[in-house]
C-alpha cells in the first residue's frame with residue numbers, strides 16, 4: 061500500500077469506485093481507494109440494480125442520463141460485463157394530478173433531448189400485457205430505463221480505475237482522518253497512515269461515521285428497504301422479449317423482470333429508519349430480517365395491478381439499508397468548513413446516479429468547479445443548522461413521498477417549524493401560510509380570516525390566487541411590508557475589503573453610501589452569485605444574496621480568503637422588513653428623523669439611521685420594482701420595528717405580503733431569480749446580468765477572461781419575457797418553448813402578474829430568433845399555449861416610480 065497519494069477515496073461501493081474511475085478519466089492517476097472489507101460491502105451488493113433517467117430536477121435527470129450512457133464505455137474499457145438490460149420503463153398515472161406531473165416531465169424532456177413518450181392505457185397494455193390498466197389514465201415511457209448487475213458494474217469501475225493507475229486496498233479500515241496545517245490529510249488505517257492531498261468520503265452506510273472523524277455532521281440517514289424476487293412465472297418466461305420496468309406510484313412500487321420471474325420493491329409509507337444513532341462498524345455483508353407487515357398494503361395493491369404476482373411464490377426477499385439526505389439527493393462536493401475534504405455521500409440511487417456523481421466530483425476537484433450547475437446535489441445546500449433531529453423526520457418524509465406527486469407550490473410538513481424569526485407568532489396570528497427555505501419559516505401569503513391557512517398543492521392555480529392578488533394590489537396601490545430574513549447576508553470588513561471584493565465580484569464596488577448589483581463568476585465565467593453590495597463605509601460592506609445559497613457562497617469566500625479582510629455570515633443576525641409601494645416613503649418618513657426625501661435618499665442609496673428606537677441599515681431598493689426600502693435591524697429590535705411600522709402605516713393602507721406576492725411583483729419588471737434565471741448553468745450575457753459587469757475596472761476579477769471571451773463571441777441564447785395565453789395553469793419552470801413546430805427554448809420560471817392581469821413566463825430563445833412581438837407557443841401540462849415575446853416591463857417601464 062502506498063503511503064502518500066494525491067487523493068484517498070474512503071469506501072469501495074459503487075460511488076467510491078466511480079469517483080476513483082472519474083479521477084483517472086480526467087487525468088489524475090496518483091489516486092487510491094481504501095475499503096474496510098471487500099468492494100460492494102455496504103449497500104451496493106444488495107441493490108436491485110435498476111436505473112432510470114426520470115428526475116424532477118433537470119440537472120439530476122442529465123446526471124442520471126450520463127450515468128446510464130457510461131455503462132457501455134465501462135464494458136468497452138474493461139472487457140467486463142455490467143449485465144445491462146435496457147428494457148425500457150413505464151411510469152403509471154392513476155390520478156389526474158399524477159398524469160399532469162408526467163405530462164410536465166415529458167415536456168421538460170423535449171428540450172433535454174430525451175425520447176420519452178406519453179402512453180394511453182391501451183398502449184401500456186400493448187407493451188406490458190400483465191398490467192391491469194383499470195383506473196390508469198396513462199403513463200410515461202422511457203426507453204432508457206433498465207437494470208444491471210450491481211456487483212459486476214462496481215468491479216468494472218474499479219478495474220477501469222486500476223487500468224489507469226489507481227490503487228485499491230481492501231480490508232483496510234480507516235480509523236481517523238486528521239488535517240495537517242497545510243490543508244493535506246493524514247488518513248489513519250489498519251494498515252498504516254496515508255498522507256493524502258485530498259480525502260473523499262464515499263463511506264455510504266458509514267458516511268456519517270467517516271465524516272464525524274473530521275468533526276463534521278453530514279445530514280443523512282439509512283432507511284431499511286425491501287424487495288421481493290418471485291419464483292418463475294410462465295407468463296414472463298414464455299413471452300417474447302423482456303418485460304419492461306413498471307413504476308406504479310399509486311402502489312409505491314417498482315417492478316421488473318428478474319430471470320424467469322419478477323422482482324418488485326416498495327417505498328412503503330410505514331417505513332423504517334435504520335441505525336438512527338449510527339451504523340455499527342460490525343455490520344457486514346448481511347441483510348435485515350424479512351418484514352412483510354410494513355409492505356402488506358403495498359403487496360395487496362400490486363396484486364391488483366399485476367395479477368400474476370398473486371399466484372407466484374416468493375423466491376427471495378432482500379431487505380437492506382441505504383442512505384438518504386433530507387431531500388433525497390446526494391451530498392456531493394467540498395465539505396464546508398474543511399479544506400480538501402470532499403463528500404460523495406447519500407447517493408440513494410447508485411446505479412442511476414453514481415456515474416454522474418463521480419464525474420461531477422472529479423471535475424470539481426480537478427477543474428475547480430463542476431461543468432454543470434450542481435446545486436441540487438451540493439453538500440452545501442444544507443447549513444450548519446441541520447441536526448439529526450431535523451434529518452430523521454425529513455428523510456422519512458422523503459422516503460414516504462418517493463413516488464408521490466410533487467407539485468410546484470408544495471410545502472412539505474416534516475421537521476417544521478425548525479427555524480423562525482421573532483415575527484413567527486405574529487404572522488401566525490395573522491393567518492399566514494408558511495413555506496420553508498433552508499430550514500427557515502417564510503410567509504408565502506396570508507389566508508383570509510376564518511379560512512384554514514393551507515395552500516392546496518396543485519399544478520394549476522391554487523386557493524392562494526385571490527389572497528395573493530390582494531397583497532400585490534396593496535403594494536402597487538399603497539404600501540406593503542414583508543420580512544427580509546430570507547436573504548443570505550455577509551459583512552465584509554477591513555483595510556483589504558474593497559480590493560478583495562473587486563477580485564471576487566464582477567461588478568462595480570460601490571462608494572460609501574451607495575449600493576451596486578453585481579454578479580459573482582466562477583473561473584469558467586458562469587454565474588455563481590447575484591449580489592447586492594452595500595457600501596457602509598470605506599472599509600465596511602454588506603452583501604445580500606440568496607438565503608438558501610449562504611453556505612455555498614461562504615465556502616467560496618473561505619476558499620478565496622485574503623489578508624486584511626474579514627467576511628462574516630450575518631444572515632440571521634440582520635433581519636427586518638422591506639416596505640414597498642407608492643406610500644413607502646411617507647411611511648418611512650413617519651418613523652425616522654433622518655431625511656428620506658427623494659433628493660436626500662436616492663434610489664440605490666444606503667444609510668445607517670435610527671428608526672424609532674432601532675438602529676438600522678436602510679437601503680433604497682426593492683425586488684418588487686417599486687419605490688421601496690429594506691430596513692435591516694438586529695433580531696432583538698425586529699418586533700419593536702414591526703409595531704412601529706404597522707402603527708404608522710395603518711392609515712396609509714399598509715398590508716403584509718408574502719413570497720407568492722413577491723414572485724408575482726418581480727414578474728411585472730421581468731426581474732430574474734437566483735437558481736431560476738441566474739444559476740451556474742448560465743453565462744452572464746445569456747441572462748442580461750452582463751450589464752452589471754464592470755468591464756472597465758482594472759481588477760482581474762475571477763471569471764473575467766472567460767466572461768470577456770463569451771462577450772466577444774456573443775451569446776447563442778438569451779433570456780426573454782413572454783405573455784402567455786394560459787388557461788388555469790401558469791409556467792412553473794422548464795416548460796418547452798415551440799416555434800415553427802420545433803422546440804427552440806425553455807422557460808426558467810413564470811407565474812401570474814396580478815398587477816397586469818397576465819400570465820408571464822421567462823425563458824431562453826436562440827438570440828437570432830428574438831424580436832419584440834414574436835409569437836411562440838409554450839407547452840404547459842401537455843398543452844401548447846400561444847405566447848408573445850415582449851420587451852417592455854409591464855410595470856413602471858421607465859423606472860419613474862422606482863427611482864422617483
Ligand SMILES: Cc1cc2nc3c(=O)[nH]c(=O)nc-3n(C[C@H](O)[C@H](O)[C@H](O)COP(=O)(O)OP(=O)(O)OC[C@H]3O[C@@H](n4cnc5c(N)ncnc54)[C@H](O)[C@@H]3O)c2cc1C
Nearest residue numbers: 071073075096102103104108109110234264265409410411
Ligand atoms: C434493497 C435495496 C435495493 C436497492 N435498489 C437499487 C436500485 O435498484 N437501483 C439503484 O440505483 N440503487 C438501489 N439501491 C441503492 C444503492 O444500493 C445505493 O445507492 C448504493 O449502494 C450506494 O453506494 P455507496 O458506494 O454510496 O455506498 P455503500 O455501498 O454503502 O459503500 C460504502 C463503502 O464504504 C466502505 N467504508 C465505510 N467506512 C469505511 C471506513 N472507515 N474505511 C474503509 N471503508 C469504509 C464500506 O465498507 C462500503 O463498502 C438499493 C438499496 C437497497 C438497500
